[in-house]
Amino acid sequence: MILSIIAYLSIVLFVGISVYKAYQFAGMPFHGRMDLYPVPKEKGYEHGGSYYEETAWWSKPHEVSHMREIIEMLKEIIFIKKLFENQRPFWWISYALHLGIYLIMAWTILLVIGAMFELNGILVAADSSSILGLLVFYLSIVTGYIGLALAALGSGMLFLRRAFDNTLKKYTTPQEYFNLLLIFVALITGIFTWGNDLSFGYAREVTGNLVTFTPFVADGLLTLHVVLVGIMLTYIPISKMSHYVGKYFTFHKVLWDNNPNLKGSGVEQQVKNAASFRPTTSWSAPHIKPPVAPEK
């Protein structure tokens, strides 16, 4: 029961805190422009240009391709493109971790689906007569093996690289080592917990129990694993590992936001709203705050 509560609670906290963070960033005051080119949504300026390449640009329609922006974002999310292009050796290990995490997410969903199948009498095994049962069985194996291996390898290598690279070492705080270590340990306990049954039948059984709040006997290792994963899921969105939230805003709302302040535009309205705001703090340099009483 306790483990079920931990499992549910940590997922709710993970999603909840992440959404709350996004909400906080989204609610931040309207800011000045900081576009940085290339801006992928600029249609017709694929060389990295913008509507400013036109004379009388304000009188012409600003054509925007949301598709290109989405594709560019997906390239970042799925492949971490900028790291691939600018720092290949680091990309290998960072990507191992990230791809591993994606696969583990898929694996977790497959375990839940598998457990549901089994509860409903569909066998999830190599000798299942159901195509779906077979599919879930094999997909779970593929995502689980590769996911756990890649993520553990990635987080372990990232930790070691940080610990032994003379440059990274200088910039890494103990907390940042802790972050990687937490992921690594959570994964290693997972590998030891689930590794005994390579068909993941045990994992599916435990998942079923967790999801349905069915009491079951958990050994020390399994308990440790669930608790660690629970802590990790709650900690990630609080820490700066929540960069999956930040990244959306840095690109979409900062570097790629080049919407001009034209008459009648949404930007104009936001500028007006921002202008009516009276800050509660102010700067104190002499040229900003002229002396109240003029000198005699």
Next chain:
Amino acid sequence: MLDQKDLRPKDMGRSDEQLIKLDNLIPLLAPYDKPGMESPLTDPKPAWKEKYCTSLDGYIGIDTLTRPKSKEEEDEFVRKFLSGLEKIFSDANNGVLQPLLLSFEYCAKCNTCSDACHIYTAAGNNELYRPIYRSEVLRKIVKKYFTTSGKLLGGFVGADIDVNWETIARLGELAYRCNLCRRCAQTCPLGLDNAILTKEIRKIFSQEMGIAPTPLHTKGTMLQIKTGSSTGLSKPAFLDTLEFLEEDTEEKFGIKLKFPVDKKGADILVLHNAGEFMAWPENPVAFAILFDAAGLNWTLSSEIMGYDSVNYGLWYDDVQAKKIATMQMKVAKDFGVKRLVVAECGHAHKASMITADRMGTDRLPVESCLPLLWDMVKSKRLILDPSKNNFPVTLHDPCNVVRQMGIVEPQRNVLKAICPQFREMTPHGVDNYCCGGGSGFAIMNSANFPEFRTQVASRVKFNQILGAFKGTMEDTSTPKYICAPCSNCKGAMRGLLEHYDATEKYNLQYGGLVELMVNALVSLKKPFLEFLE
């Protein structure tokens, strides 16, 4: 003094007389690769050490940052910095809060951005100039003073820096070792921008502590707000200058030029960087010749704030930037033109079109001169003969215009059309390198700062230029022209070419885009570019 390789962010609080010394600059390309072709870097004078903060790398960027005379002054300095630091995260700083917090919070220390930085690279991968070095120092101070985790957990979360006069003063200086070119931000997998943090440090110094380099502040924005131009050029002096240029143009080229000033009913108000009239008057002259030849209905303004497009506030002080942008816009609107065209000045482009874009509503449309110039060439409104420009030409992309505004093609289209020997630098376009003059460096000439600018900040650019002209450098009879359509970039080029004596030795020339266009005009009987005579 530390070996730069061992330097860590928390060392900023050390009591050393000078943290590091630059000694490992990357080699220059041929013909500057021979020993003795470059003067060695110098040490700061002993008197400077007593007066200023030379304890970073020996250079002085902020000539108004002087050592405290008492313990009280020292404490007050630190207190003021911390109060400013707190304010950058408050509603006084709403206009950058979101981008700032993102870049402040999320750095994964993956180090992808370092290699993008020309200053870090030029200095032989010097730790001090790594883009995240200064950001990390700032983070450590914030953690130490303003976060619960920092107060409770200290070093565990990185709050392990000693904060004293030296730490803060060094950080202030370090904020002037970055050109704010934002090339590093292009490579960050998380979309973070270390230049934002650099600028925030500059802002704390100016907006809270009242400390900024004299050329940017006292002789920059303050002078501009008072007299209308950071050059101090008054209205009568401006009109005199125009008259002189008209006479000079007639004398030299037989062209009867008349600058339209405050012309009612004009369609376009052209905004020049007023520095052009003093340092490179051929540029506004060339503009006038071209705009007349293309039959545009244009004018200059002689109103205070109407004849100088610069806005140095962009580099260090948001409040000054806003004051200037607002005053400039008001003059233009009172004038009654339909649109503003910004001439060849990169930061004025960005100031008036990007930064000021969200500083008010109902603004007059502002556009760049570059598309307009390309339009004149493309539509054949100018009769041009490219063979008049038959010498090697390369193009420098001003960061503000290209990387930060996306104006990439028009200027190269013009060059491709009128310069048969045009060649690109590597890399170019949005991936260009800064000229080394960005963010105020070009006009910061106090103490030994020019040495840092020319030999470090402009170093990668100089190599790009030498690379573009490879094989033609030794042929001194052939002029080689660096086209830099931006006043500040030209300032940096001037510093470079003078320092390396490159015009004298190798016939390396520089200038804007319009000069090349006028030079190609069929109607012009003699070369517009002086070095061709």
